[in-house]
Amino acid sequence: MSDPEPIATAREDGRATLTEAEGKRLLASAGVETTDFRVCVDADAAVEAAAAIGYPVVVKVASPEVTHKSDWAGGIGVAVGLDSPEAVRDAAAEILAAAEERGIAADVLVEEAMDVDRGTEVIVGGVRDPSFGPVVLTGLGGVFTEIFEDTTHRIAPIDHAEARSAIDELRAAELLYGYRGSDPADVDALAAAVVAVGDLVVGHPIAELDVNPLLTTADGVIALDALVVLEDV
Amino acid sequence: MATRSEVVLFALSNSVVGPRLSSSVSGSRHPSQCTTVRTRWENALPLFDEAWGVSLTHLFEPSGVAVVGASRTEGKIGYVAMANATNFEGPVSPVNPSESGELFGSEFVPSVTEIDEPVDLALCCVPGPAMPDVLEECGAAGIGAAVIYASGFAEAGGDGAKLQEAIVEVADEHGISLLGPNTSGFLVPATDLRCSFASGVEEVPPGNTAVVAQSGGVAHVLAFQSRRQRRGVSAMVGLGNRANVGFAEAIEYFDGDDRTDSIVLHIEGTDDGRRLLEACRESDTPVIAYKVGQSDVGAFAESHTGALTGDHEVYTAGFAQYGVPTVDATDDLLDAAAALGNAPTPSGPNVGVVTAQAGPGIIVTDRIQRAGGRLPELTVETKQRVDEILPGITYDDNPVDTGRPMPEFGEVVTAVAEDDRVDIVLVYELFEAALGFPVDTLGGLADRVDKPVLFATEGIEEELESERDALAAAGVPIFETPERAADAAGVLARYARLHADEAGGAGGRPPSGGSRGADGEVGRRE
Numbered sequence: 035m036s037d038p039e040p041i042a043t044a045r046e047d048g049r050a051t052l053t054e055a056e057g058k059r060l061l062a063s064a065g066v067e068t069t070d071f072r073v074c075v076d077a078d079a080a081v082e083a084a085a086a087i088g089y090p091v092v093v094k095v096a097s098p099e100v101t102h103k104s105d106w107a108g109g110i111g112v113a114v115g116l117d118s119p120e121a122v123r124d125a126a127a128e129i130l131a132a133a134e135e136r137g138i139a140a141d142v143l144v145e146e147a148m149d150v151d152r153g154t155e156v157i158v159g160g161v162r163d164p165s166f167g168p169v170v171l172t173g174l175g176g177v178f179t180e181i182f183e184d185t186t187h188r189i190a191p192i193d194h195a196e197a198r199s200a201i202d203e204l205r206a207a208e209l210l211y212g213y214r215g216s217d218p219a220d221v222d223a224l225a226a227a228v229v230a231v232g233d234l235v236v237g238h239p240i241a242e243l244d245v246n247p248l249l250t251t252a253d254g255v256i257a258l259d260a261l262v263v264l265e266d267v
Numbered sequence: 268m269a270t271r272s273e274v275v276l277f278a279l280s281n282s283v284v285g286p287r288l289s290s291s292v293s294g295s296r297h298p299s300q301c302t303t304v305r306t307r308w309e310n311a312l313p314l315f316d317e318a319w320g321v322s323l324t325h326l327f328e329p330s331g332v333a334v335v336g337a338s339r340t341e342g343k344i345g346y347v348a349m350a351n352a353t354n355f356e357g358p359v360s361p362v363n364p365s366e367s368g369e370l371f372g373s374e375f376v377p378s379v380t381e382i383d384e385p386v387d388l389a390l391c392c393v394p395g396p397a398m399p400d401v402l403e404e405c406g407a408a409g410i411g412a413a414v415i416y417a418s419g420f421a422e423a424g425g426d427g428a429k430l431q432e433a434i435v436e437v438a439d440e441h442g443i444s445l446l447g448p449n450t451s452g453f454l455v456p457a458t459d460l461r462c463s464f465a466s467g468v469e470e471v472p473p474g475n476t477a478v479v480a481q482s483g484g485v486a487h488v489l490a491f492q493s494r495r496q497r498r499g500v501s502a503m504v505g506l507g508n509r510a511n512v513g514f515a516e517a518i519e520y521f522d523g524d525d526r527t528d529s530i531v532l533h534i535e536g537t538d539d540g541r542r543l544l545e546a547c548r549e550s551d552t553p554v555i556a557y558k559v560g561q562s563d564v565g566a567f568a569e570s571h572t573g574a575l576t577g578d579h580e581v582y583t584a585g586f587a588q589y590g591v592p593t594v595d596a597t598d599d600l601l602d603a604a605a606a607l608g609n610a611p612t613p614s615g616p617n618v619g620v621v622t623a624q625a626g627p628g629i630i631v632t633d634r635i636q637r638a639g640g641r642l643p644e645l646t647v648e649t650k651q652r653v654d655e656i657l658p659g660i661t662y663d664d665n666p667v668d669t670g671r672p673m674p675e676f677g678e679v680v681t682a683v684a685e686d687d688r689v690d691i692v693l694v695y696e697l698f699e700a701a702l703g704f705p706v707d708t709l710g711g712l713a714d715r716v717d718k719p720v721l722f723a724t725e726g727i728e729e730e731l732e733s734e735r736d737a738l739a740a741a742g743v744p745i746f747e748t749p750e751r752a753a754d755a756a757g758v759l760a761r762y763a764r765l766h767a768d769e770a771g772g773a774g775g776r777p778p779s780g781g782s783r784g785a786d787g788e789v790g791r792r793e
Contacts, residue, residue, distance in 0.1 A: 165540035187584040
């Protein structure tokens with residue numbers, strides 16, 4: 035099996051880190067739904083893309099040299115809730131100017147805005163453990179992972195039932211099953227994404243893959259961001 | 268014994284055993300390839316793979332033994348190893364070119380190539396640098412296994428690592444299994460094969476648990492504990508640096524060993540975790556693991572058997588995924604082995620408890636639920652049966668509390684054991700000299716109802732000894748405290764959950780649907 039296009043492109047460029055767009059294309063190729071997005075070279079293209087995607091949108095810096103987009107350039111790397119052509123144009127122009135100032139090659143990514151309150155933010159990660167090889171990690175987003183370390187691990191590849199057990203073992207799994215009247219999340223779709231992330235790490239030279247967050251709603255899951263780091267060649 | 272040799276170490280040992288998955292995975296690769304990490308040397312040595320099973324047979328079931336570096340000087344390893352080895356039923360030959368005459372009734376020979384009797388196993392009590400030559404001679408003599416006690420190999424880094432590579436090369440060429448280096452050896456008490464230089468190993472009794480420890484020191488801790496618990500071991504192995512015999516090879520061997528009914532693992536870390544897990548999954552014999560290193564013990568452990576300790580959470584999750592319950596103490600390991608190795612495999616996590624005293628029963632009840640078990644309500648029929656046996660009984664649901672030892676105690680246990688809602692039976696009773704234990708009732712009960720029946724008691728040791736031995740002889744696993752019995756029942760419950768797929772369903776994973784069962788609640792605490 036040859037590597038999918040996003041990985042091949044990064045390899046050709048001599049990059050170990052995939053851009054967000056490449057990461058999302060990789061996820062999409064594995065059957066994990068992602069937000070609709072376009073990569074644009076200038077502000078005009080960004081405005082066109084926003085019209086095609088539909089407002090509101092998110093505009094992000096798109097560069098292999100920027101992995102922590104929201105921390106970049108004083109916080110202008112991610113602009114959310116943009117609901118007009120003017121807002122998109124300004125955000126895109128600001129990002130491109132900051133990139134030029136810093137001497138890095140950058141595009142802008144225009145992306146469908148998601149209402150994160152519609153669901154639960156979940157983290158699905160894949161790593162290559164020195165002793166066990168591909169391992170897939172599942173955790174609930176934000177404080178649940180960062181403070182409570184509420185994550186579970188499985189040696190990949192795994193089947194659907196194993197992925198369900200990895201989800202159900204989370205201490206805060208109740209949140210996914212309808213908490214205080216919220217709709218139960220589509221846990222089977224989440225399990226399918228956990229399986230897919232494990233399979234990606236098993237099947238390709240990926241050192242680390244973070245889908246953070248994966249918005250899990252009653253109608254399915256959607257990856258809002260993706261970070262993929264390849265193994266050393 | 269935790270010898271000084273075990274304490275000065277380093278991190279390369281497994282690089283010579285199996286390729287590291289991290290570096291060997293490049294480009295596309297099917298997951299099943301991960302199950303055959305041995306491939307690399309199988310390809311290099313096509314004959315060695317066929318000889319593989321035979322090789323560990325040479326180690327653990329030799330026709331004869333050579334003690335290389337045997338010495339007349341008391342206190343030297345070459346003397347102690349010879350002294351312990353001579354208990355073996357087959358011929359044991361002292362090998363030393365500087366000695367002559369006899370030692371423990373056997374004639375010294377200058378080289379393993381000059382032993383007239385059949386010999387499969389060399390116990391090497393010589394310094395590390397002499398090992399490549401010794402192994403060449405072993406190869407020439409057709410010896411299939413060697414124990415290397417010396418340290419100063421991979422764990423020492425630099426030249427030591429090169430020396431380890433050199434001995435593995437020679438061993439591979441001749442198809443020799445190497446236990447160690449940097450180990451204190453192994454025991455097979457049933458055949459009096461006592462290849463350790465620790466004092467007291469001749470007292471370790473035969474049992475049906477195979478102890479496979481990364482550390483020779485921990486192997487001995489477990490072996491001596493098993494003696495105090497009157498359980499014994501089918502074998503005790505300290506793997507040390509795992510030059511070419513590691514966890515997977517040991518598990519494969521003991522799974523096929525008739526004397527072994529359970530396998531316990533002590534693990535500090537291995538670079539080849541996936542192969543270890545695959546071996547566990549392949550084993551029909553229950554495996555229980557104790558992975559040390561929930562806190563950061565990395566540097567000390569690496570300096571010990573030269574292995575990375577790894578992410579404890581990944582180990583624990585991996586073991587559960589591959590059907591291996593984990594515990595957190597050496598005595599828990601042997602208790603779990605006693606439960607899993609001496610009872611029918613439970614078909615679910617539901618524990619029925621019968622106690623003659625309320626207090627210990629409450630401890631058991633509390634503990635079992637935290638350990639992964641579940642206490643089901645008994646059926647109406649069982650409660651009626653119990654009420655008929657003991658009108659006005661203290662408490663007729665689960666746990667059933669008879670209030671005191673009594674002649675009818677065995678009948679009550681039988682009623683609970685025959686309850687369809689119960690998968691595992693735990694009995695607690697303080698010893699009452701006038702009544703003894705219900706040996707006749709408990710003996711054979713587990714087999715008849717096809718469920719584990721665990722028994723825990725307390726009393727004056729000398730008074731209850733004969734009754735206890737009678738119970739043990741009847742095949743009942745016995746535990747020393749209410750907590751340890753409850754924890755053992757918890758391991759059985761977890762084992763049942765982890766193997767629910769094979770058993771055909773009871774217990775098992777949380778249902779895949781919206782709601783989560785109590786199984787999920789408890790199971791996740793593994």
